[in-house]
Amino acid sequence: MRSSAIIVAAAATLAGLASASPAHKFDKHATHIAYTYPNGTFTKPFDVVTNGKAQQLPSNNIVSEVFVAPPFDGRRYVLTSCSFQAPSNKSLGAVSIRKPTTVPVNPPAAIGYVTCNSN
Numbered sequence: 001m002r003s004s005a006i007i008v009a010a011a012a013t014l015a016g017l018a019s020a021s022p023a024h025k026f027d028k029h030a031t032h033i034a035y036t037y038p039n040g041t042f043t044k045p046f047d048v049v050t051n052g053k054a055q056q057l058p059s060n061n062i063v064s065e066v067f068v069a070p071p072f073d074g075r076r077y078v079l080t081s082c083s084f085q086a087p088s089n090k091s092l093g094a095v096s097i098r099k100p101t102t103v104p105v106n107p108p109a110a111i112g113y114v115t116c117n118s119n
């Protein structure tokens, strides 16, 4: 099986996808992550502490898209990088975002851990 990669798509191509994203709330320290399965259903947003440490966030099933909302400092979103690992810890790639973004997982893969960091 070839190595999976989460494609960092241009913001312009994500505009349509982002509008179909699940509802979410914001706070200063958490990045919000929701998984979308190939059948179109999605999870609620989970809080991931934006501290550069790997956190267990199992998707349990294959995921085709990840919605990532960076922390909001009260005035604007904070530039945040998140990397994703399979349950085996194999790297699935990383994204760097400065606004809520839906990122395709290509090819679709199960996710086990998420690591988010902002400077």
Ligand SMILES: *[C@@H]1O[C@H](CO)[C@@H](O)[C@H](O)[C@H]1NC(C)=O
Residues within 6 Å of the ligand: 037, 038, 039, 040, 041, 061, 062
């Ligand atoms: C969609 O797929 C997810 C993950 O495999 C599953 O948990 C969910 O029940 C499915 N929903 C429908 C409506 O098929």
Ligand SMILES: *[C@@H]1O[C@H](CO)[C@@H](O)[C@H](O)[C@H]1NC(C)=O
Residues within 6 Å of the ligand: 054, 087, 088, 089, 113
């Ligand atoms: C994957 O990494 C996490 C956090 O770094 C660790 O707790 C876990 O034991 C690792 N799992 C495997 C299967 O190596």
